[in-house]
Amino acid sequence: MPTFNQLIHHGREEKRRTDRTRALDQEKTTAETDRLGLAGAGSFKSINFVQSILEEDEQCSRKKNINFVHVLLIKKKTFVTVTDAKGNKKTGASAGCLEERKGRSRLSRYAAEATAEHVGRSARKMGLKSVVMKVKGSTFFRKKKKVILSWREGFRGEGVGAKRSPIMYIHDVTQLSHNGCRLPKKRRV
Structure with a gap:
């Protein structure tokens, strides 16, 4: 030892x-x-x-060029905005800024679809290749789905056939309350 x-x-x-x-x-x-x-x-x-190494990576360079489509569906209005990866606004519209919807109801489903289609057309003119959709709003999923599809149709155009979808993925960023705030103390009588 x-x-x-x-x-x-x-x-x-x-x-x-x-x-x-x-x-x-x-x-x-x-x-x-x-x-x-x-x-x-x-x-x-x-x-x-x-x-x-990361700068040379092709996938990393693709992530830098990603554009985002932010869709905000509120009870009375609809906002659709296209931004780049840094958050700079490229184009956008609301249901009130469309000439055909002036003075009419801006909270209908048609107004939301028309707004999304208008922004989709302007995004196609800008030459965007692929986007990530971020949808926010406490409306029904059917309305969200219609807005996403109408943006895609506006981006594709009328004469184009079965072209590849420009939407890479869809992200629902609606904030959900987990049982909400605490209620005020009940009054004793």
């Missing part, structure tokens, strides 16, 4: 060995980066190295 002194010295020896192996591992890593032509990148854990 080893004595206490032997155990202490044994631990120091192990530490010296690990320091030597770390130095050898670091030399191997630098030699590997030189061999791969990544000498300026530093170690593989460098953030710049990771960012340079």
Whole structure:
């Protein structure tokens, strides 16, 4: 059985060995980066190295060019807006800004569909390829579905046949209350 002194010295020896192996591992890593032509990148854990790989990735570049269609369905109005990935507005309309809906009811299902179709046509003229739809509103799903389909029809146009859908995916961002706020204290009589 080893004595206490032997155990202490044994631990120091192990530490010296690990320091030597770390130095050898670091030399191997630098030699590997030189061999791969990544000498300026530093170690593989460098953030710049990771960012340079991500910028070259095709899927990442596609995500930067994604456009969003925000559809807000309120009881009395409908807003449809097209933005880029940073949130800058490209085009948009509401049920009140359409000339055919001036002075008429803006809360009908037809008004929402006409607004979405108008924005879809203007998005096609801008040359958008694919979009992500974000639908918000506490209305029935049937109305949301009609608005999404009418935007797609406006984007496709009349003469175009079975063209690929520009909508990549649809995200319902309606905020739902989890049992709501606390009610006020009941009055004692």
